[in-house]
Amino acid sequence: MTTKHEQILAYIEQLEIGHKISVRQIAKTLGVSDGTAYRAIKDAETRGIVNTIERVGTVRIEKKQxxxxxxxxxxxxxxxxxxxxxxxxxxxxxxxxxxxxxxxxxxxxxxxxxxxxxxxxxxxxxxxxxxxxxxxxxxxxxxxxxxxxxxxxxxxxxxxxxxxxxxxxxxxxxxxxxxxxxxxxxxILLVEDLLATHGQPITLEPMDSVDKFHQLVRETSHSKFPVVEETGRIVGMVTAKDVIGLSASDRIEKAMTRSPVYVHPHTSLAAAAHEMVWEGIELLPVVDEQKRLLGIVSRQDVIESLQTMQKQPQVGETVHELSTRGFQEVLKEGTPVLRGKISPQMTDSLGILSTGVLTTLMTETCLRLLRKYHREDLVIQNFTLYTLKPVQLETMIEIVPKILELGRNQAKLDVEVLTDQQVVGKALITAQMIEK
The missing domain is CATH 3.40.1390.20 (HprK N-terminal domain-like)
Known part of the structure; x- marks a missing residue:
């Protein structure tokens, strides 16, 4: 049974491009309250199928790919x-x-x-x-x-x-x-970009038997499956570890992990990767607003896509890229060090190096050092910054990283910012590795 919200969205989608809509008109046509119609129109605007123009109204537009x-x-x-x-x-x-x-x-x-x-x-x-x-x-x-x-x-x-x-x-x-x-x-890679390359996911239902799970494992070589209701709504995840000790006739609902972690199509891949690391999971279900399963992404898929994206030429420049553009990487006793001059774009209203730019430069230096140890992907978990002296405009600085501890899943680094061999800033960074 579709909700009123879904019915309104379906009605808007079948309207001709250029058709003008309003809250009152939709409420009257579909017999819903003004509040329900308003929320649905706002959702349609977020999805990119309508656009609201001041002094004109809301117009149905073609959704861009x-x-x-x-x-x-x-x-x-x-x-x-x-x-x-x-x-x-x-x-x-x-x-x-x-x-x-x-x-x-x-x-x-x-x-x-x-x-x-x-x-x-x-x-x-x-x-x-x-x-x-x-x-x-x-x-x-x-x-x-x-x-x-x-x-x-x-x-x-x-x-x-x-x-x-x-x-x-x-x-x-x-x-x-x-x-x-x-x-x-x-x-910016989104989960929906990765989802487009995958087929329909293989699923189980709560009333299926454990024997069916084993059958799917033999057929697909997969060991983890989402569990969905008849409506397609996800209710759990089941893995080979969950069915240990259960008989072949037991129901999947007895073994499955309820209320699984999930993401939406418009979630960025970086956020999805962080969720996987934080929760310690290999598979992440992708659902719509009604929690209906759209697909599955694996940790390996996410990591490979992020690594491919890092090698692609970029068109627009982000604040991160603008911050590091004027800096060169030099080797100092075998350690990659960033060296460059503070430009006007990198300063705050007082004319000194912005804290945001400083943390960006320090993070980038750590990333480059860890790549030497084949640790390509990580997420920053903790960043403690000590600003010892203000860094003036046109000052030449050097950012020197040092690994304090390097484990399989975590790294701790000490980073110093030097001006004329004098320490002007220091940071302690803890990073979590994203393993395939």
Whole structure:
């Protein structure tokens, strides 16, 4: 039996792209309360199948695949630039392919404008008209309005005309930043990326016999299986260790581990790996919001995917990459040491080295040292930092790590930050290894 929440989501998914929805309309159509309808619409927005635009409403949009995450719709542009839609609301769901700044004569501009483009321009009425005729939407900067003729053309061609109070440079920067952020998100591996390469998981039910478990072990060579109800909802996990001492006729519900640890498709692989290490488990079920089983990921799958991702070229730069970009790795008595100069981007409001950047540099140095011992993957469990002296802008620093203890699953390291051979910072780091 599906819940009201699921029924509303199914109803929204079958609506046409561009269809406008509201809480009251859904509540009336499906006979649910306003609160239930509101929660479902918010969930649909999180899933990327609707988008809410100020002064326009909520619109059904096409859900983007992970490979297309850098593409944005005109509806999203409205929110990014705090804009007002002057016309062409029917085209808000369309995808923006590129944006063009109209800082040139009309004749020259025509070479750059085409279908799917967004022309960023000021109050140039003739340019607005020609842009719409060429299939490009218009974003008017400076808070200017459009003529009635332009608004009518926008409605006719179903191409949005948007007005923003920001100037052209700010608008272009905001859109660029939004696309850049999406590129970084695209590079973060999620559980759903790993799940796409796996088939349907083999499961057992609580009333199945232990004999069936042994049969599956012989057929698949696996020793761990999720236990699900008839509805697909996960209720437990069963392993070879759990059935020791039980007869072949005993039920699986007697042996299974109830309330197993699970993750959702949008959980990052790094978080999934940490969960496996923390709980000491080899298999992790992946479930939806109703705890229905979607698949299984193993510790080996997660580690291999993370290692592959580390070797891939990156498009967007994270704060971590920006922090370590100006530093070089040098060998000092056989130990990898990071050496570099403090740049303006690495300082706080007082002009000294930011604590966040300092911890990032120390962590990176430890990672590089542990790679020498073939310890590729780890998660930081404890970080104790002592800032002895402030590090000024343009100061050359050296970060020297030292292993205090190296076990099979854990490492303890001492890290020193030196300036002119003087210690200005010190940290004690405990890291947990992720073993396959």
């Amino acid at each position: 992970r490979s297309e995450i850098e593409k944005i719709t005109f509806a999203e542009v409205v929110n990014i630039v705090d804009g007002t839609v002057l016309g062409g609301k029917e085209g808000l769901h369309k995808t923006l392919t590129k944006f063009v700044i109209g800082a040139m004569k009309l004749e020259a501009l025509l070479r750059y404008v085409g279908p799917g483009n967004l022309l960023i321009v000021g109050n140039r009425d003739r340019v607005h008209q020609v842009s719409l005729e060429y299939g490009a939407a218009v974003l008017i900067t400076g808070g200017f309005d459009a003529t009635e003729e332009v608004k009518q053309m926008a409605d006719f061609y179903q191409l949005p005309v948007i007005s923003s109070s920001y100037d052209t440079f700010t608008v272009a920067s905001l859109i660029n930043r939004a696309i850049y952020d999406r590129l970084i998100k695209k590079e």
